[in-house]
Amino acid sequence: MDFGDMPVAWANYISIGGFLLLALLVWLIPRKLIYTGATDHARWRDIRIWATVLITLQLFIYALFD
Amino acid sequence: MHPLDFAIIVGYLVLITLVGLRLSGRVNTAHDFFLAGRSLTWWVIGLSIIGTNIGANSYVGAAGNAFSVGIAQANFEWIGAIPAMILAALVFIPLYWKAGVYSIPEYLGLRYNQAVRVVAALITSIVAVFAIGVALWALALTLQTYLGWPIWVGIMVTGTVVGLYSIAGGLAAVAFTDTLQVCIMFVGGLVIVGLGIAETGGFAGFATTLTEENPNHLQAYLPADHESFPWPGVILGLGVVLSPAYWCAGQAILQRTLGARTQWDASAGMMFAAFAKTFVPLLVVFPGLLALVMHAEIEYPDMALPWVIKNVLPPGISGLMFIAIIAALQSTIDSGINSTSLMVTRDIRHVLFKQADPADDLKVGRILTLVLLLLAMCVAPVVAEMGGIYTFIQTVLSLFQGPMLALLLLGAFTRSVTPSAGLWTLISGVAVASAILLGGVNMLYVAFASFVYSLAALWLFSRFTTHNDNIDLDKLTYSPWRRS
Numbered sequence: 426m427d428f429g430d431m432p433v434a435w436a437n438y439i440s441i442g443g444f445l446l447l448a449l450l451v452w453l454i455p456r457k458l459i460y461t462g463a464t465d466h467a468r469w470r471d472i473r474i475w476a477t478v479l480i481t482l483q484l485f486i487y488a489l490f491d
Numbered sequence: 492m493h494p495l496d497f498a499i500i501v502g503y504l505v506l507i508t509l510v511g512l513r514l515s516g517r518v519n520t521a522h523d524f525f526l527a528g529r530s531l532t533w534w535v536i537g538l539s540i541i542g543t544n545i546g547a548n549s550y551v552g553a554a555g556n557a558f559s560v561g562i563a564q565a566n567f568e569w570i571g572a573i574p575a576m577i578l579a580a581l582v583f584i585p586l587y588w589k590a591g592v593y594s595i596p597e598y599l600g601l602r603y604n605q606a607v608r609v610v611a612a613l614i615t616s617i618v619a620v621f622a623i624g625v626a627l628w629a630l631a632l633t634l635q636t637y638l639g640w641p642i643w644v645g646i647m648v649t650g651t652v653v654g655l656y657s658i659a660g661g662l663a664a665v666a667f668t669d670t671l672q673v674c675i676m677f678v679g680g681l682v683i684v685g686l687g688i689a690e691t692g693g694f695a696g697f698a699t700t701l702t703e704e705n706p707n708h709l710q711a712y713l714p715a716d717h718e719s720f721p722w723p724g725v726i727l728g729l730g731v732v733l734s735p736a737y738w739c740a741g742q743a744i745l746q747r748t749l750g751a752r753t754q755w756d757a758s759a760g761m762m763f764a765a766f767a768k769t770f771v772p773l774l775v776v777f778p779g780l781l782a783l784v785m786h787a788e789i790e791y792p793d794m795a796l797p798w799v800i801k802n803v804l805p806p807g808i809s810g811l812m813f814i815a816i817i818a819a820l821q822s823t824i825d826s827g828i829n830s831t832s833l834m835v836t837r838d839i840r841h842v843l844f845k846q847a848d849p850a851d852d853l854k855v856g857r858i859l860t861l862v863l864l865l866l867a868m869c870v871a872p873v874v875a876e877m878g879g880i881y882t883f884i885q886t887v888l889s890l891f892q893g894p895m896l897a898l899l900l901l902g903a904f905t906r907s908v909t910p911s912a913g914l915w916t917l918i919s920g921v922a923v924a925s926a927i928l929l930g931g932v933n934m935l936y937v938a939f940a941s942f943v944y945s946l947a948a949l950w951l952f953s954r955f956t957t958h959n960d961n962i963d964l965d966k967l968t969y970s971p972w973r974r975s
Contacts, residue, residue: 428715428716428723429714429715429716429721430715430716431715431722431723433710433712433713433714433715433722435722436711436712436722436723436725436726437711437712439726440570440711440726443570443574443730444574447574447577451577451581454581454582454971455971455972458585458971459581459755459758460755461585461588461753461754461755462588462753462754462755462756462757463753463755464753464755470755470759472580472581472755472758472759472762473581475759475762475763475766476577476580476581476762479573479577479762479765479766479769480573480577482769483569483570483573483769486569486711486769487569487570487711490562490709490710490711491710491711
């Protein structure tokens with residue numbers, strides 16, 4: 426297959442796969458590092474959750490515009 | 492222009508100057524001036540990052556590109572930003588905080604050597620002056636179009652307003668005015684979306700008309716043989732190299748995270764910016780699609796946004812949208828001069844002039860902010876007349892991104908790279924990227940190829956050069972799982 430003939434759908438699959446991988450990697454970061462400097466350890470301050478919501482939004486976007 | 496629009500514009504300029512000047516009382520040291528005395532909260536940081544990011548090209552250029560290629564233009568806000576912003580928030584910002592630096596060149600100086608620090612600061616600063624010049628020109632051009640002001644008056648007024656609050660209030664003034672400006676941008680953008688959707692028969696009507704006449708305009712990616720945005724180039728060049736280099740190593744972007752109240756605020760600020768970034772296409776891409784659906788008769792795509800402002804928005808609201816464009820350009824200019832002033836004051840002056848007294852940093856920083864602004868004001872008409880220079884400078888920056896990212900990644904994640912390998916990789920990486928570019932290869936592929944070369948070269952050069960035992964690797968590498 427010629428380089429220029431690669432299907433556009435592959436781009437969406439790669440993007441979605443990349444975002445899923447990132448979602449997994451985010452949760453490998455230790456909790457104590459996430460809260461460094463935070464005034465309290467409230468659940469909403471865990472920015473790994475923010476990242477997961479953000480990635481879910483991206484998954485929706487790339488699934489929608491395929 | 493409708494008197495209501497004019498009143499809104501004048502009111503905005505007065506408000507932004509007053510807010511900026513109000514914060515000047517907080518600046519007593521260089522730490523206050525460049526890092527806002529480490530006082531910024533996460534939401535101010537997030538909105539300020541978006542203000543800095545949305546510039547001249549974003550508003551007019553992105554709407555124009557969306558008119559031509561469709562939703563694929565939004566990749567610059569999604570795959571070309573979000574993963575890198577998450578990486579910056581969770582990895583690089585904590586690393587810079589641990590290193591205790593003022594700037595990214597300073598981090599590279601500590602991790603490699605002072606030569607790498609100066610080269611990185613010098614290239615970034617030169618490009619920044621030209622970029623500020625372009626933004627000033629674009630702003631003056633906008634003022635001429637809507638208010639009929641001569642270009643030189645537009646440059647002088649903008650320079651004076653931005654200069655007043657940036658020189659007096661430093662990063663805190665820049666960040667707070669950016670926050671206000673981004674709120675205005677979002678209000679203006681959302682009004683366009685609302686009125687545009689209503690005018691075209693609701694969401695369903697909008698999408699049907701768009702896809703009936705332009706079947707590929709709601710596809711996120713363009714074919715692999717597309718001349719400007721081939722999808723492999725977008726993923727490899729933009730997603731893997733240019734975007735991480737911009738979001739994880741861009742001084743103008745990251746400076747507000749270094750001025751955060753706490754490390755958590757810094758990381759959360761970047762993550763909040765990523766949420767806002769997800770919705771930026773509503774502001775910069777949607778107007779281009781709307782002009783297409785409404786069958787705008789325009790000479791060239793970049794006229795899509797001005798056409799929408801003129802034909803969709805009622806009086807008062809068009810003044811608000813005009814302010815949004817001014818705000819986008821102003822926030823780019825103020826962030827650019829503040830971060831460049833920091834790099835020249837500390838990363839270049841402190842290294843090249845050993846006798847420079849850190850106690851003078853505040854005075855020097857303020858003078859340099861003024862000098863850089865004047866320089867950019869002088870450069871503005873030249874850049875506009877000889878557009879090739881700016882393109883050339885932008886290309887130089889792109890050539891620098893691959894090697895820069897390789898230095899940052901291997902420097903942050905491994906303990907084996909050496910100082911001289913860093914310098915030689917930076918120099919040879921730019922040379923390799925230039926050679927590939929001269930072969931007529933798309934810039935996105937050049938960025939990826941130079942990045943791969945730089946990773947290999949940095950690893951290889953490090954095998955044959957000596958380590959510096961004085962480098963504190965525990966502080967300068969990212970190793971959260973390492974046992975102390």
